[in-house]
Amino acid sequence: MKKYQQIAQELEAAITKGVYCPGDKLPSIRRLADDLKVAKNTVIAALYQLESKNLIEAQPKSGFTVCSVIHPNPPESPEFETISPAIVQTPELLREIITKGAAFDIKPDETPEPENRLISKLYRLINKTMRKNSARNVSYYDEPEGAVVLREQIARHYSKVGVSLNRNQIAISGGCQHALFMALMATCKPGDNVVIESPGFYGVIQLLDELGLNAIEVPCHNISGIDVNTLQRVVSEYDVRACVVTPAFSTPTGACMPDEAKQTLALLAEEYDFAVIEDDIYGDLGFHFRPKPIKHFDNHERVILCGSFSKSLSRELRVGWISGARWHNAICRLKLVTLLASNSSVQLALAEFMASGDYQRYLKQRVQQLEQNRNALLSYLQNQGPEEIQYTSPIGGLCIWVKLPAQLDTVSLYHKALEQGIVLAPGALFTSHNDFSNYLRLSFCHPLTESRAQALKILMLLTEFGASVSV
């Protein structure tokens, strides 16, 4: 057991025993570090583990207090008796569900919430840049690696979390999916083995399917992410070419890898000669802190860092980035032949938005809103949901992972809900195995409006009346 886990366990015991009571303020991080004779970072890791379990909550500028209500334990990931490479073949049914929009919104026909003032500012900036540069951009593509000013801003952005990249180590992509695709193309060939999180992002699963790659699914713990012990076992047993992880606020669990795990992963990559493909798409959506990317721990040019502005700003922008480590040149060539260029004006506007500090200002507002949305969703589930329901409580990102009673089949639930105009994301989407059949991903991307609460209510009714039965 790692040190931070030990400390978390001790603090949890203290809370359970009543050493700290609901409403009590915990000692400061510095105090705990001194008392327990550990590094502050270790204390922080332990504290956010407790927060993920809803035992404590962060008070702005005044530390952590013990929660007044102890939420149910979040679902543990199932044990795999054997883990081995397997060809990915997505059933047509699931493919349909994905393409019909396994959306981040239970009620996609809902009126959109009013636009944030800073988003409006960004759009005005894009429009201004388009008008200003149109005469040129009609006839000229942007630089092959993307606008240098944007690459510079992205480099600066990452320097704040201990990732030192110069602009020539970053290429602009057509989004994070495009970046992940290029990363896999550059590092793997058909028939290769790729480790992925389980549960994990269906976009990655689909990529393995289309590229003819074998998936080795390694369990992803609901709070701390991919199980590096199991991963070590897997890479020593199989010839693994790449490992795709979302270390910060992973979908669907919302898990966040502790720093030690990230460091271990980077070391394993060097020891066992594979690429780590890091999906950092939710990295800027932490409620209280911005996790260090795995890239920070990369001393051997093995971590390919991918990200985009889709979740942190707007889906429409179609601008992402990739820092390709030892594969960077190959990835730049792939970018040219698969997409050629990105929209010049959008890139320039984004660079200006970042340089002015507006991006940071927006993130601050956005994560406050997301935390409120999450709390509303969790309150609802706690107060209105059936007792047997279990769910994670991530401290960032956009979604929670919900475990329903074992006899429920969430794919059937999906179809019944759809009849009512409700769109669910059944657990089966998040694995290439026949698994997680009683799980759901629910999003807190949007506020819990009347209409969404109603949708949840219908969902609760469908689950309680056992309207879906496991096949």
Add this chain to the structure above:
Amino acid sequence: MKKYQQIAQELEAAITKGVYCPGDKLPSIRRLADDLKVAKNTVIAALYQLESKNLIEAQPKSGFTVCSVIHPNPPESPEFETISPAIVQTPELLREIITKGAAFDIKPDETPEPENRLISKLYRLINKTMRKNSARNVSYYDEPEGAVVLREQIARHYSKVGVSLNRNQIAISGGCQHALFMALMATCKPGDNVVIESPGFYGVIQLLDELGLNAIEVPCHNISGIDVNTLQRVVSEYDVRACVVTPAFSTPTGACMPDEAKQTLALLAEEYDFAVIEDDIYGDLGFHFRPKPIKHFDNHERVILCGSFSKSLSRELRVGWISGARWHNAICRLKLVTLLASNSSVQLALAEFMASGDYQRYLKQRVQQLEQNRNALLSYLQNQGPEEIQYTSPIGGLCIWVKLPAQLDTVSLYHKALEQGIVLAPGALFTSHNDFSNYLRLSFCHPLTESRAQALKILMLLTEFGASVSV
């Protein structure tokens, strides 16, 4: 020899002998068709062959007249003694030239020409659409296959040239390069043989390189495009999985495939079981007519039609399309995993621009401008260029193919010109063989300004003084 070629030959003989003198108006198409007892389309094919050879020129609304000056014969494509599959390995030098922008502008730092009024209108439309829909588009991706209204407009656009597609047979891509990439991914696997034009588009050559596909280069005649007789020989001898062609105003030659050749190609694809990947990116840039796509002749779902708005509207839009024939579902899946989505607002604005008729209006203006640009460039070469220079005179598209004396090496010329801020596109880019070393592509995308004329002058000096010698 095909009928239209025969007629072209007869008319050329008549011009050479003085039956028709410079300045004389040719008989109308209807009259020639009646006299020669052939279809009007055959006459048209013959006439544009003569126009390509600069023997006649089209007068708006009043037929064809014999040119007052007979331009030199356009360069013939070299003979290949043997044509066989070969792995593509782009030399680093050429890769650098491509990425540094084998641009469509000899003087890329030139002040852009004033924007066309209709382009400004399109950009205003994009901006209006972005503002109107931003609240929604921040959180939602567009439909997986792209905005239905745009797919409908593209379907209608093609229906005017005899291609009947419904909107579900069209998917929006991130541009034409993205479409070509998906077409090759869907139809081929590493090690497969792909027929390409020679000379042909370097974006396709690079794709074959990155995807591990073998290139079989089939000669592309400067006026009539890919040699279908040679192609037939090739596909009967080798196992070919796909054939990539740009039948309308191909780059770099500007060639235009006659209808009979397109029909033959479609039939060969069925007989020998391969895909025809049609690059229609210049299809809307014909000075006098819009060529029928090969897709029109596709009765067996073997022609994958690719295109985009990059050359006909603006490079910045990053919106293209693909109609994938029997591979369409596979291509839609590839679109999802490689790019996920395109910019919603740009798509909607384009749909409106097309629906209002503005796109057609713009094309009319654009091709008039392009023809003027072409004429200015050809005049310059004729009056100022060395005698030995030869060049094509396409009736659409954006560029001409120039043959310099055999001892000149245009890659060396590229480097010397670059020192003067002049960007050339040497012939070596347009083949995967060590060929076309004394050829250049010159663009008429932009007007021949003082600065570009100066650049051409320097180019002429460099060639005359034999500043580059064949290695």
